[in-house]
Amino acid sequence: DTEVTQTPKHLVMGMTNKKSLKCEQHxxxxxxxxxxxxxxxxxxxxxxxxxxxxxxxxxxxSRFSPECPNSSLLNLHLHALQPEDSALYxxxxxxxxxxYEQYFGPGTRLTVT
Amino acid sequence: RKEVEQxxxxxxxxxxxxxxxxxxxxxSASQSFFWYRQDCRKEPxxxxxxxxxxxxxxxxxxxxxxxxxxxxxxxxDSKLSDSATYLCVTGRTGANNLFFGTGTRLTVIx
Numbered sequence: 001d002t003e004v005t006q007t008p009k010h011l012v013m014g015m016t017n018k019k020s021l022k023c024e025q026h027x028x029x030x031x032x033x034x035x036x037x038x039x040x041x042x043x044x045x046x047x048x049x050x051x052x053x054x055x056x057x058x059x060x061x062s063r064f065s066p067e068c069p070n071s072s073l074l075n076l077h078l079h080a081l082q083p084e085d086s087a088l089y090x091x092x093x094x095x096x097x098x099x100y101e102q103y104f105g106p107g108t109r110l111t112v113t
Numbered sequence: 114r115k116e117v118e119q120x121x122x123x124x125x126x127x128x129x130x131x132x133x134x135x136x137x138x139x140x141s142a143s144q145s146f147f148w149y150r151q152d153c154r155k156e157p158x159x160x161x162x163x164x165x166x167x168x169x170x171x172x173x174x175x176x177x178x179x180x181x182x183x184x185x186x187x188x189x190d191s192k193l194s195d196s197a198t199y200l201c202v203t204g205r206t207g208a209n210n211l212f213f214g215t216g217t218r219l220t221v222i223x
Binding site for chain 2: 048088100
């Protein structure tokens, strides 16, 4: 089973709202990732977790706050977003860091109004 | 210089055609290579890993040239369902993430 699940599928939020995106995998993978993807662009890495510890923060604004409650779950907390943050947010997992293939969830399509 | 470079296309080909995509990578320490497929408004899905000896999966053939730092994907007998964006991706030990090309858009025309 190479499934990564994400909820919600779609989210519309105002600039003063607080919301969370959720991601889950049951493949026993030790690395999990958040990406942001704009139309016609490749995924852009935001955060990397390895063994539940934050490994990379690609200079993401503090209005995005990741959390890894356990090895299967990854959350992305959103607060005071801007309209330009509207994008597809993808979660991925891999057996480990480095050169392993990554498996992506279906994404959350976020619209900030 | 970008870690992975691809021709963005678009490639518009008739059904049944053979089409080839190329990709170059800049870091000689790269040691894993993949092609992902991404349909419109969907997530990237792993199409195939690319091995030094080259590998084939049905109508798809991937090749790696380490000396030239070049990766290719060949699709034979194109189907309408092959229409998608194809992402060239590399990885290397010591890096904490994979490196994505910008993707090549393919449209197969009836």
